[in-house]
Amino acid sequence: MTHPHMTIVFDLDGTLVDSLPDIIASVQHGFTSLGLPAPADAEVRALIGHPLEAMYAHFAPAHTASLCAIYREHYARNFVNRSRPYPGVVELLRTLRERGYKLAIATTKRTDMARRFVEALGLTPAVDYVQGTDGFPHKPAPDVIHRALAALGAQGLWMVGDTTHDILAGRAAGLRTYAVTWGTHDAGMLATTAPDELQPDLERLLEHLPPRPRA
Incomplete structure (x- = not known):
């Protein structure tokens, strides 16, 4: 049967x-790279599970595209640092x-x-x-x-x-x-x-x- x-x-x-520490670090890296104030760990953590674009739009809608591009480049090189x-x-x-x-x-x-x-x-x-x-x-x-x-x-x-x-x-x-x-x-x-x-x-x-x- x-x-x-x-x-x-x-x-x-x-x-x-x-994997949250590596995700949070990569999210924050984008803000630092653009000279923007980075959200705190807890603020990023609260939005994990949403699409990346939505996460960045919450914090800096005018910079969403640039932040997403920086994140994807950084995360791809650092995704198993602590995960x-x-x-x-x-x-x-x-x-x-x-x-x-x-x-x-x-x-x-x-x-x-x-x-x-x-x-x-x-x-x-x-x-x-x-x-x-x-x-x-x-x-x-x-x-x-x-x-x-x-x-x-x-x-x-x-x-x-x-x-x-x-x-x-x-x-x-x-x-x-x-x-x-x-x-x-x-x-x-x-x-x-x-x-x-x-x-x-x-x-x-x-x-x-x-x-x-x-x-």
Whole structure:
């Protein structure tokens, strides 16, 4: 008997990878390069998960294009200075694949940058597909999730993320939602979207995902 591919969809930054210090540093670098006052870490952190253009437009709308260009050049050279998978992530991904699940990443990063980042961190063998947001609506719209699942020809089960955008996108895509509090948004903010699970780590995810029958 053939069983459908059941897929867990993960956000990337702040969910699988502790990448916020490198992102924040690259965001601030653009302001410094142009001689503009740089926003504080907390101000940048509050906007992570939005498209880059929207982040910069919030702070300096007249300089958005220049800031985005500087960010992309700087981040591409510095994206793994301090970024590392969160504790237990590699083992969790391995266990889920051993249990018969497909694993997809759905991120607001551009696809090319997301795949470079995943590769640089050694996570490419641990997932089945990486989908970025390229010219279509970003989370909380569900488009990036739908595209990842369509590429795999799979059915989605859970959306796992660290921001309200992730949780809202997962719900819009018809998936159960798992919010992890070690990333961008704290537990209080995440709770406003009523995720199915709100946890300080990813361990409880395994309790929901027993081994799948083999085809």
